[in-house]
Every structure is written in structure tokens, then in C-alpha cells.
Amino acid sequence: MTLGDVLGVTAAGVVAGVDLVTVPQAMTGRPLVAAFVGGWIAGSPLHGLVVGAVLELFALETLPVGVSRYPDWGPPSVAAGALFAPDRLHAVPFWPSLVGVVLVAGLVAWIGGYALGLVRRANGAAIVRRCAALDAGDPKALIQLQAGGFVRDAGRAALLTVVALGAGGVVVGVVAALWRAPAVVAQAVLLTVAAGVGAASVWRLFGRGRNARWLLAGAALGTAAALVAA
Amino acid sequence: MRIGEVPGLSVATARLFGIQSAFSYERMLGIGFAHAIEPLLRPLRDRDGGARYREALARHAGFFNAHPYLASFAVGAAARAELDGEPPERIERMRTALCGPLGALGDRLIWAGWLPACSGAALALAALGARGWAVAVFLVLYNAVHVPLRAWGLRAGWVAGTRVAGALASPLLQRGLSVTGPAAALALGAAIPLVVAWVVRWGQPWETVWGRFLSVGLAAAVFAVAATRLRRRLSGLALAMVVLAGAVVVGVAWPMGVLAAGSVWP
Numbered sequence: 069m070t071l072g073d074v075l076g077v078t079a080a081g082v083v084a085g086v087d088l089v090t091v092p093q094a095m096t097g098r099p100l101v102a103a104f105v106g107g108w109i110a111g112s113p114l115h116g117l118v119v120g121a122v123l124e125l126f127a128l129e130t131l132p133v134g135v136s137r138y139p140d141w142g143p144p145s146v147a148a149g150a151l152f153a154p155d156r157l158h159a160v161p162f163w164p165s166l167v168g169v170v171l172v173a174g175l176v177a178w179i180g181g182y183a184l185g186l187v188r189r190a191n192g193a194a195i196v197r198r199c200a201a202l203d204a205g206d207p208k209a210l211i212q213l214q215a216g217g218f219v220r221d222a223g224r225a226a227l228l229t230v231v232a233l234g235a236g237g238v239v240v241g242v243v244a245a246l247w248r249a250p251a252v253v254a255q256a257v258l259l260t261v262a263a264g265v266g267a268a269s270v271w272r273l274f275g276r277g278r279n280a281r282w283l284l285a286g287a288a289l290g291t292a293a294a295l296v297a298a
Numbered sequence: 299m300r301i302g303e304v305p306g307l308s309v310a311t312a313r314l315f316g317i318q319s320a321f322s323y324e325r326m327l328g329i330g331f332a333h334a335i336e337p338l339l340r341p342l343r344d345r346d347g348g349a350r351y352r353e354a355l356a357r358h359a360g361f362f363n364a365h366p367y368l369a370s371f372a373v374g375a376a377a378r379a380e381l382d383g384e385p386p387e388r389i390e391r392m393r394t395a396l397c398g399p400l401g402a403l404g405d406r407l408i409w410a411g412w413l414p415a416c417s418g419a420a421l422a423l424a425a426l427g428a429r430g431w432a433v434a435v436f437l438v439l440y441n442a443v444h445v446p447l448r449a450w451g452l453r454a455g456w457v458a459g460t461r462v463a464g465a466l467a468s469p470l471l472q473r474g475l476s477v478t479g480p481a482a483a484l485a486l487g488a489a490i491p492l493v494v495a496w497v498v499r500w501g502q503p504w505e506t507v508w509g510r511f512l513s514v515g516l517a518a519a520v521f522a523v524a525a526t527r528l529r530r531r532l533s534g535l536a537l538a539m540v541v542l543a544g545a546v547v548v549g550v551a552w553p554m555g556v557l558a559a560g561s562v563w564p
Binding site for chain 1: 315316318319320321322323324325329330332333336351352353354355356359366367405409410413414416417418420421422424425426429430432433436437440441444445479480481482483484485486487488489490491492493494495496497498500501508510511513514515517518519520521522523524525526529533534535536537538539541542543545546548549550551552553
């Protein structure tokens with residue numbers, strides 16, 4: 069990966085990271101989008117899309133509701149999509165590498181949620197420092213606070229992306245070099261937990277009343293389509 | 299004054315997209331609320347030497363919490379009430395009263411409705427071979443509701459003023475509530491098996507992996523039940539990370555030759 073790739077991935081990670089809460093919440097930080105962009109920057113959007121689809125199943129578990137703490141999937145997904153590009157993986161086993169990438173992305177997403185709490189506390193401290201100006205109805209204080217919040221969140225997102233790229237690169241390299249089990253073990257475990265987390269989340273959201281009927285109809289339809297289309 | 303002639307409406311609409319920029323635990327969306335409403339309050343700068351303008355900004359920088367998209371209703375209604383000269387206590391009461399309904403409505407309509415519906419549709423499209431188009435469809439579909447909702451909310455709030463509660467009973471919103479839940483359930487229900495089938499046959503002929511698809515489906519159902527049971531102690535993500543970390547340890551420590559690829563899986 070060139071320096072230009074790293075800068076591009078970091079910039080995309082910032083866009084994806086600030087999208088979660090700060091601006092504009094257009095869902096460019098969803099794993100499916102962010103990992104696709106990361107893969108595209110690194111030269112293989114299709115590999116990014118695969119990583120994104122797997123991470124999207126995990127991301128169904130948490131909804132970005134107000135004050136609650138939720139993982140930030142944007143920056144680690146961009147990094148994961150970039151790390152999984154085939155030019156990095158030409159001599160590396162596919163499934164163990166995917167397990168490593170997903171593991172790092174999940175951990176960094178959790179750290180991202182924790183860091184979001186720190187940004188909110190820093191915003192609160194900045195507000196306290198400008199309390200007098202706010203009480204006097206000074207519009208400049210509002211602009212400064214909004215800009216400060218954006219800069220803090222952008223810094224958080226950039227740091228997360230770089231950490232995910234660095235840690236992810238190391239973990240994927242180590243896992244790929246040392247993995248000795250058949251690849252189907254990695255495939256089976258990864259798909260089981262990804263689909264399991266997704267299914268549990270969807271059941272929690274829609275597993276009651278008339279939505280449950282739509283959910284079961286969708287599952288039957290999807291399974292039939294998978295078998296027929298194949 | 300017609301809604302299109304309201305000064306500052308476009309700037310206020312643009313600022314709504316950053317309403318959570320200075321989100322804090324003490325004031326929640328308060329700072330962003332005041333930042334968004336400020337362009338609409340500028341006509342007040344010429345009255346009473348700007349005292350009412352400054353008082354209004356200070357008032358709206360206080361605590362406010364709602365769904366970020368639907369907060370636009372409250373911004374529009376509060377701006378109208380300020381310009382109409384409503385008593386400050388009444389405006390405060392209206393802001394406070396709107397927090398709960400706007401939060402609950404937005405959570406159901408967007409976070410538990412439209413977002414999972416779009417996500418499910420995009421996942422299904424990706425699995426069926428749409429490639430990058432799946433991402434494009436997701437972004438266009440999602441934002442085709444998101445962006446107009448913010449803009450419409452501001453205008454509906456402005457038109458309704460202190461009677462904004464009535465605007466929340468809009469048939470459009472109620473229809474949206476009744477449609478998004480089933481759409482999301484259907485889309486996600488279909489998407490999960492499609493994604494598993496797509497990924498499981500990566501680079502392999504279907505004849506050799508269809509058994510894995512069914513086995514993974516069964517194992518995922520067992521994992522989902524376990525994750526649901528353990529949810530109070532451990533999130534599904536945390537459980538998944540523990541299992542994946544365990545898989546890495548097992549994969550690295552695997553005794554060579556004990557299990558050849560394909561000896562267990564069809």
C-alpha cells in the first residue's frame with residue numbers, strides 16, 4: 069500500500085467517522101459503504117464489498133440511538149476494505165485473513181464507540197468554558213463550539229483509521245503466516261458468528277407481531293433465492 | 299409570509315445536517331439546535347436592540363434531545379414562535395414537550411425502520427451480483443428519505459408553530475411508520491441467507507459448498523439463540539469477537555494433519 073493509498077484511506081475514514089454522529093448522517097459510515105470505498109481505494113472494490121457485507125451483519129446489532137454507546141464501524145470498515153485488497157493477499161489465505169480483518173475491525177469499532185464518549189465529554193468541557201458567551205446569546209460561541217466538535221470528531225476518526233490500518237496489517241500478516249487449520253474452519257466460524265449476530269439482531273427488532281411474519285417470509289424467500297440462483 | 303420567503307431558511311436547513319456536531323452529555327443537541335435556528339432568528343436582531351435575539355439564542359442553546367432528523371420540526375416551530383413573540387415560558391415548554399415524541403418517532407421510523415430496510419435491500423443486491431450498484435442504491439434510497447425529511451420537518455414546524463404536535467400526526471409519517479417495519483423485516487430476512495450463500499461459495503462451485511451453506515445456517519441459528527440468551531451479560535458483537543479470537547488461537551495452534559480440508563464439510 070502506497071503513502072497515497074494510506075492518505076486516501078485515512079481521508080475516507082474521516083468522512084465515514086464524522087458521518088456517524090457529527091455531519092451529515094448520510095450513512096456513508098455504514099460498513100457496506102465504507103469497506104467498499106476502502107477496497108476501491110486499494111484497487112479492489114469487490115473485495116471491499118465482501119468485507120463490508122460481513123461487517124454489515126455485525127453492525128445490525130446496534131442502532132445509533134442518542135446517548136447510548138455504540139460501535140463506530142465507519143473508520144475500521146474503510147481500513148478493513150483496504151487491507152483485504154488482493155494485491156496484499158496474493159500469497160495469503162483468503163479465509164484466515166478475512167477472520168483477522170473482521171476481528172480487528174470489530175475491536176476498533178468498539179474502541180471508536182468508547183472514543184466517541186470521550187469526544188462528547190470534551191465537547192461538554194468546551195461548552196462549560198464558553199458558558200458566559202452562550203448565556204449572553206453570542207452566535208460566535210455557537211459556531212466555535214460546532215467547529216470544535218467537528219475537529220475533535222474528525223481527529224478521532226483519523227486516529228481510528230490509522231490504528232485499524234496498522235493493527236489490521238500486523239494481525240492479518242501474523243494470522244496468515246501462522247494459520248495451520250483448514251481454511252473451512254475460518255470460513256465456518258466467521259460466517260456462523262456474522263450471520264448469528266445479524267439474525268439475533270433482526271429477531272430482536274422484528275420478531276414480534278406482524279413484523280415476525282414478514283421476517284420469516286423474507287428468510288424463506290432469501291433461502292430459496294440463494295438455492296435457486298446458485 | 300409564505301414559507302419560501304422566510305429569510306435564512308436555506309442556511310438553517312443546511313445547518314440541520316450538523317445538529318449533533320457539538321453533542322454533549324449535558325446539553326445533548328442544544329448547541330446544534332441554537333446553531334441551526336440562528337439564521338431564522340436574524341429578523342429579531344433589529345428589534346429591541348437585539349435583546350430578544352440574544353435571549354432566544356441563549357434559550358435554544360440549552361438542553362434538547364430528539365432524533366437528529368426530526369429535530370427539524372422543533373427548530374422550525376421554535377423559530378416561528380420566537381418571531382411571533384410567544385412568551386419564553388411557552389416556547390420552553392414546547393421544546394421540552396417535543397423531545398420525547400420526536401425521539402420515539404424518529405427511532406421507530408428511521409433507526410428501526412428505514413435504515414435496516416435500506417441495509418437489507420443493499421445486502422441482498424450485493425449478494426445477487428449488483429456489486430458497486432448495491433452501495434449506490436443504498437445511499438440514494440436512504441438519503442431520498444433522509445434529506446427531504448429534514449427539510450420538510452423544518453418547513454412543517456415553521457408552518458405549525460406552537461401547534462407542531464398536530465404536524466407529527468401527518469398521514470405521511472403515520473404511513474411511513476406502518477410500512478418501514480415490515481419492509482425492513484422482509485429485506486433483512488431475505489438478505490442474511492443471500493449474503494451467507496454469496497460469501498460461502500466465494501471462488502468455489504456451488505455443488506461443493508451447498509452443504510456448508512445449510513450447515514452455517516443451522517449453526518448461525520444456534521449462535522443467535524445463544525446470543526439472545528446471553529444478551530444481558532454480553533453483547534452479540536462481544537460474543538462474536540470472543541469466538542473469532544478463539545478461532546484464531548485454534549487455527550494457529552491446530553495440529554497438522556488431524557483434520558484435512560473437506561473431511562468434515564461436504
